[in-house]
Amino acid sequence: MSPMKLCVPGDKLCSVEDCSPGTGVYLRHGYIYSSLAGYVLRKKEGEELPVISVVRETETQLLPDVGTIVTCKVTSINPRYAKVHILYVGSTPLKDRFRGTIRKEDVRATEKDKVETYKSFRPGDIVLAKVISLGDVQSNYLLTTAENELGVVVAHSEAGAQMVPISWCEMQCPQTHTKEFRKVARVQPEFLQA
Amino acid sequence: MPTDTKRLRGPDVSKSPSLYFSKPPATVASHGPRADGRQRDQVDIRPIFVRCGLVSQAKGSAYIEAGNTKLMCCAYGPRETERKDETDMKCGRLITDMRFAPFSCPERTSWIQGTQDRDLSLMLQESLQPAICLHKYPRSQIEVNVMVLENNGSVLAHAITCASLALADAGIEMYDLVLGCSMRQDGASYVVDPSYIEESSCSSDRENQGCLTVAFLPSLNQISGLQSDGEMTEATLTTGVRTCIEGCYKLYPVIQQALASTVRKAAPPPSES
Amino acid sequence: MLSSLKDRVGAVLLPGDGFSLDTDDTISLTEQAKPDKVLCGPGLRRSGARLVACKSGVLRHKLPNVFWVDSQQRRYVPAKGETVIGIVMLKSGDVFKVDFGGSEQASLSYLAFEGSTKRNRPNVQVGDLVFAQFTIANKDMEPELVCIDSSGRANGMGVFGPGGLLFRVSLGLVRRLLAPHSDIRSDLDQLFPCELVVGMNGRVWVKSSSIQQTLILANLLQSCDTMTAPQRQELFKRVKQGAL
């Protein structure tokens, strides 16, 4: 096998007739060009045109986008929403923190009007959430935890110990055995790298 | 004048010893070979040394050395924009900052950023912006910081090249690389990639004299930055631009190689499956 | 174990002063099968097996085993159940933002007034004074105020009427004013008839029959902070004679 081709931004890779564009590339006048410095990857699946992408050692998705799952840390809460710092997009850690908001009505899918934010999150909690909107000029990224797999994954009790989930809405401190309310995530193995 | 209370201050007045040199400084000849042995009236750029990814804290970084001109550039981001307005929602923002180390020029410069630095920062921004896929980075900003460690001419041109390398190293999506090249016209002859002395010397009252810097996207064949001062005829200017483009093309393979080796060093090729 | 603590009741404590809570000095076989539970009030905190003061002030004790440090503090830190006088700063959505002198503004729902419903909103304007109680006061959360008690009645809370004067006194004085059988209050009662509202946050509102009397009362109260009881009684007597 020949060594993989390297390219830099602006390199013409091929015509659109030969391949369909993947990530790290752009189209211009019927040709596909590289927009990254990386390895050229051609993937062929079935009868369709092979997909051409440019990949780097680190994943290229650097920004939270609508629909992506993010890991965040709760920084402050009030009755209407919880403010968070987004730490990860998927499994890629972000170098710079982005701020996000989980509104009260986006905490869970059922009985939305009975949600109380302080029975769902506490500052310092690590939460899995999904981006629902990039927000507007005033607001931050809007996130939701209204899915079974989303919600608090790591939380510490008043005593400072890491709590164990006991139901979808409660966690317990292993030291003092006190129970605290949280919107607990049913952790799925694919997100359990943390 | 307000005093700078955030830095340690020396005496109120101090002067560069160069004002009192017993021998007058050597002047540059306007003909014959150049001081560093390069050819006049030819696209004879200095050999450059480039390296990417030297700064551990930055998303991407590059260092460039052309003769004694040494610069460092770091790219950060995309990160949340500090100032928000409507256009940021669709498009990212590019922020550039270029500054000189106080010891980078023959005369010591002040820490406080002057108008020159700000103008260069603006030129840098305008030259880089067309090459970056900013629409891929809504709500965020990408920062490019350039520090000139030693100024021996053609700083802006090299800063542009260096910055585009840093951006590519940072994995910021770009339409093309941006390369910079400068030339100085002196009467009928010209020098490409001038040194500090060649840049600042104005030998006589001759006409057709000036400096030109071009930022060029080599693969798309587009000029993203152009700046000149002095006095030049239209013909000179046109050939000057062509000369600079030629200079950029000479730079291109070196830059491509540097980037490729960075990619190779960072990770082995992924499996093709 | 409590003996060391009880001995110091009434003494001045400084931050860092600690008491051992170990049971090892009471190997007593007799009385306490269960060690006493100590309840720490403000100014005291548990640090491992020790009880440490974190504020300067006088150690107080209340039966059975409640201890706290009585300190002189000017900045108010909200606590659940305390009533305060706040100023409405902003209307946002279905809440008011209320400044009560703490580190952040508290929220006060439109619905937390007696008789208010989604249709029938209370008449509260930005700048109004409210007397309200904390239902949430916690370091992790935005404090929340209400103007109704648990049975939905105003119980003295709500928006202040026109007139009257708002001023600040020390938190210590507030506690003295609110203590049952407060002597300052009884002294005041003898002076003029007045309406007096005391917020735990150091804000006091008075209203009397004339502006002059209101001002006198306000000045008297503010000067109470630095006076001993005889000094105060002397002053009140003089005012009563001089002003009337």
Place this chain on the structure above:
Amino acid sequence: MATVQVCEAEKVYILHGIRDDLRVDGRGCEDYRHMEIETDVVSNTDGSAKVTLGHTAVLVGIKAEIGKPRPMVPDEGYLEFFVDCSANATPEFEGRGGEELGMELSTTLYKVFNNKHSVDLKSLCITAAEHCWVLYVDVLLLQCDGNLYDAISIAIKAALFNTKIPRVHISVDEEGGKEIELSDDPYDCMRLDVTNVPCIVTLCKVGHRHVVDATLQEKACSVASLIISVTQKGTITCVRKVGGGSLDPESIFEMTEAGKRVGKALHAPLIKLLQQEESLGKKRQKVGFLG
């Protein structure tokens, strides 16, 4: 800079018009809008001019003051530029908004005048290494309706034409000390030679063509512009690409060519106009700001 929002349909309309050499306001691609020039409008300056170009209005005042020559060039005076973006011109300039644009404009002006021939700096020297004239060129933006560069450069040229610098007499006293005396006679003054003062032509690339003196709408349709400062002889003293887009080399060459042509043509009528106005002297009817 002052910007307007242009919708897609408008954009297409403007683009098609320009392709056919017909702009929305009826001009051709290389035509300027209506321009008015008035000099000597601010009495407490040594030279001043006001230029309106479409709805763009700028005022330039020049003050001559005695200063110390720069150590590198002891036998020359120098010019200082300052551009004030008043919040009057557009609300966007409020606060610090105008500062950045002001900076950008003034640094470009320094570049435009950074050559030996635009203004004879040697004539501004009084005594070498000791005293020289410093011309403070203050630009005030009154209203922004696109094409600031061109309007400013024309106003500067007019104001420099109008500038009267008092003559100085140097007397030497017994101890060898020099004394500088300014002439009291208002007519005993030095005039500047403005033949080589360049004018700026901004070319806006719209679609595949370029236009001169773009309106804000046209500017919103363009990705990049080229600023070219041209002297009467056709020498180019400064070129600069502005805006977020890039240009291909061929169109740059076309644009410089066009810029040179348009710029060169600008000078002769301008000088004629200024001389005419001057010859009118006191009889001239002052229009003033509201005229």
Place this chain on the structure above:
Amino acid sequence: MEVCRSSAVSLREFGCEQSLLSRPDGSASFVQGDTSVLAGVYGPAEVKVSKEIYDRATVEVLIQPKVGLPSVRERSQEQCVRETCEASLLLSLHPRSSLTLVLQVLHDDGSLLSCSLNSACMALMDAGLPMSCLFCGVTCAIDYDGKIITDPSAAQEKGSRALMTFAIDSTERRVLMSSTKGSFSVHELQQCIAVSQKASEKIFQFYRDSISRRYSKNL
């Protein structure tokens, strides 16, 4: 104003007054000989979003010199005072709020940093902010004969070979902060620390006395 005369480890006369300003939430002035510093504390108050820390309070210290604007030297002292305060305050009890400590130098006659620390500690106590322990500042000078002078005056500072300021905590008498000038041997450093620890006993006793007096007055 209370005054304490000192004997064994020679400290200059010092005095302190708490709660002397009405605007801040806590204030104190501290006098050591002719050196005096006035401290004011504001907080816990609202914090700027950019400075907000989600699990603790943000502390800011501002030192105002007697004349002129604060310079780099003040900034470095601010850092010393701030980090000392941060170590003794229980900041996690007031997350997302700000504590601002303003120190106004009234007169500098040596041992300024230690006087600043002492006034800071008294002001923090006056504000009733939760603290895990108290701290005090002690300055030692070593003169050219190798003699150690505690709490030196400006003249003594000038005639010294080395100058050290320590902040000592009240529970374990350990060094919280150290800032030195001039060169000295390891042995000298240890001696100075020992002397400072001894001197700290006195200062802490003084703290206790003046607080006790204050509370006895008000009851």
Place this chain on the structure above:
Amino acid sequence: MAAGFKTAEPLEYHRSFLKENCRPDGRVLSEFRTTTLNIGSISTADGSALVKVGSTTVICGIKAELANPAVETPGKGYIVPNVDLPPLCSSRFRPGPPGEQAQAASQFIADVIESSEVIDTEDLCIERGKLCWVLYCDIICLDYDGNILDACVIALLAALKNTKLPEVTVNTETSTPEVNVEKRSLLHIHKHPVAASFCVFDDSILIVDPTDEEEKLSTAQLTVVTDEEGQLCSVHKPGGTSLSGEKLQECISRATARQREIQKLIDKVIKSIKTAK
């Protein structure tokens, strides 16, 4: 575990390493990062040095200018050090005037220069009361990965050792200085101060040469500066949790060893430059 844990619970992440007596970058607690030195690479400066301590990179350039001595010290010149932490070196620094950390670092360097007497400012006097040298020592951080103070002191010392000043005479007739560029001489370095920085973790664990991450999570920092005679020039602990006497002693002995290592390194690099010439 690795990456996720690191960003979400950085303190726990570091603790898990410290428990095993090692650090995330593989060092043991008392180990410095590799220190490299490049002297005299900036030709526009009168003296310069670039230091790398691990990834932390600092450059120091010295520019000499002429000035009048201060009235109160007519026989002395000036040394003006300034440390800059530009936004280039880390995303935590914002553009604008230097922040508290940069200012505190500048003051620290100034104090070290004064305390250690690395240069006798009287050596900088050209003519008493009339003319003297000002040494502007501008130190710029190019990559901030912790322990900036150690790197700054090394860069400063190496740059000073590399600084050559031209001969200056004062022309008696015109009383203007005359600078002879041909004749340059090295500065006289009296002492070789070297700094060693430490961090305290969880009030008890002491680590040497902290990285940026470690600095952020530590509860206290300490820098000890010693010279070749074993004298202490600075024991700088700007606050934080307290430190016992034994721990302090440990730091001092480590600092003394570090001084010897660094002085050797500087000598070696200077020698290699000379032989290269």
